[in-house]
Amino acid sequence: MATPKSDTITSGMPQAEKKKNSPLAYIRKNYILYLFLLPAIILVFVFNYIPMYGVTIAFKDFSPLKGIAASEWVGLEHFRKFLESPNFQQIFVNTIKLSTFELLLGFPVPIILALMLNQVRRAGIKKNIQLVIYAPHFISVVVIAGMIFIFLSPAGPLNALLGLVLDRPVSFMSEPGYFRTIFIASGIWQGAGFASIIYVAALSNVDPQLHDAATIDGASLLQRIRHIDLQTLKPTMTVLFILAVGGIMTIGFEKAYLLQTSMNLPASEIIDTYVYKRGLQAADWSFGAAIGLFNSVISLILLVTVNFIVKKVNGETLY
């Protein structure tokens, strides 16, 4: 590394010794390292920080003609409008329900999968199972949504099966009551296998002697899974759980939008799809930005709170 110490070794000049504490001298000497950082810093500034300034339009009446700076301040007007709008309660509850259920139902599946895979003794078979269950992860969200429409259409294969018991096809996609189930089940189908990679990797680090010792002491398989395997996974589970809770308000918005039909909106309209429709499609810029900001702030609060609680409970933390 280009530390000041090696600097003196290479140049062997006494002045370098004197300069070693000056940050400016360090920067001048290692300017290449900063040049390397520059493109990333600029791109993040443009596409992440400028929109953060842009979010001030949530407190203004933005007009594209006047620009952001010259538009008039209206304070919390847009937030008030959103909170008081008749849609608010439904959209908010939909968002919370969809993501909470998805988290609670989806989170344990990869863990269970990894524990099950870990019991497969023959490496070849295990590899092949993994190969198959990772596959859906690589299918695009548009194709997944397309497949859902095909499989669940009134003339589709699922209804053909159900036709053996029911006398009339179920129109899954236009019935709000089915939306969350479809969304979550398809999410597990697509993602659980791939999400298990990280747990499988963690389990492969378990010392087999631990299991042998426990077996000699008379521990049953389930006891060993509970006291050895699950304990190994705990740190990984904690970090992933915190991250998942932090992302709870932004979960799966691209898929939700694709799966929306005019009939299932009462269950499928979530905050992000609403932001898109009001903010971009209807060009109600300030209102859209305000709802988006409302969403980000809730995410941030959730992330910090969960991190705090988890830290209190078992000492693991994300940052």
Add this chain to the structure above:
Amino acid sequence: MNNKLINNSKTDRFILFLNKIVLSLIVLIVTVPLLYVLLGSFLQPDVLLTRGISFDPSHWTIDGYVRIFQDGTIMRGFFNSIIYATGFTLVAIVFTIMAGYSLSVDGLVGKKAIMIYFIFTMFFNGGMVPTYLLVRELGMLNTPWAIILPGAITVWNIILARTYFKGLPVALKEAAMIDGASDTRIFLSIILPLSKPIIFVLALYSFIGQWNAYFNAMIYLEDRSLYPLQLILRDILIQNEVQPGMIGDQMARAELQRLAEMIKYSAIVIASLPLMIMYPFFQKYFEKGVMVGSLK
């Protein structure tokens, strides 16, 4: 593991047996829908709708594929997607690796501040509307830049790259330094050759992520000739729009609908097959990527 010798009680063996059954079921649940679509794409639509999957060769057809290739819309989308995903991956990889390397250097002045600058964006962002307004302001609406530049830098990837570089043996770098090699030299001729795995992992993630994305294209692109594959697919699969070039002129409505159904199956196969075929070769890299990430 020689557990086989020491265990097992009857319950244990029963549980292991159950485990095999459930895993086989899971494999079935994953594969059956995929096979259904694959086989369905080769079946005449009326047969598929009325009788389901059939193995009678007289029911087979490649009409769906022929129509897709004839029309060209999907092929153009395919081509656009390759350009977008390649451009996006290049920008992402080059800049991410460079930044990750600098941040891995011990004693870099201002490292902490720069890390905070990056990490802050993981917790808070301006959101959809301000980002859209920015892209519009920059004059990038309806240009490939709107797809390639925003989102190319992912802070998470920079952290991954940095973690990887930190794990490289220091001795090599120090030896080069004593020989008087510059930072650029060290980076190009010592670090980069050792970094193929992380470059490959990041490139795969970026490319596949961009290949499968539709949302940015939907909000930023208007011109249909610029549409990536996923957006074309959305029209066909979700909006039920059939491209005029895919069907002849005078067709009855019912016939049209059946054809549209068949084109859906073929379109899904064409869009998904390349990744499905390629990913087993890359499987170990995905696993490696997850491992680097879990070290943090």
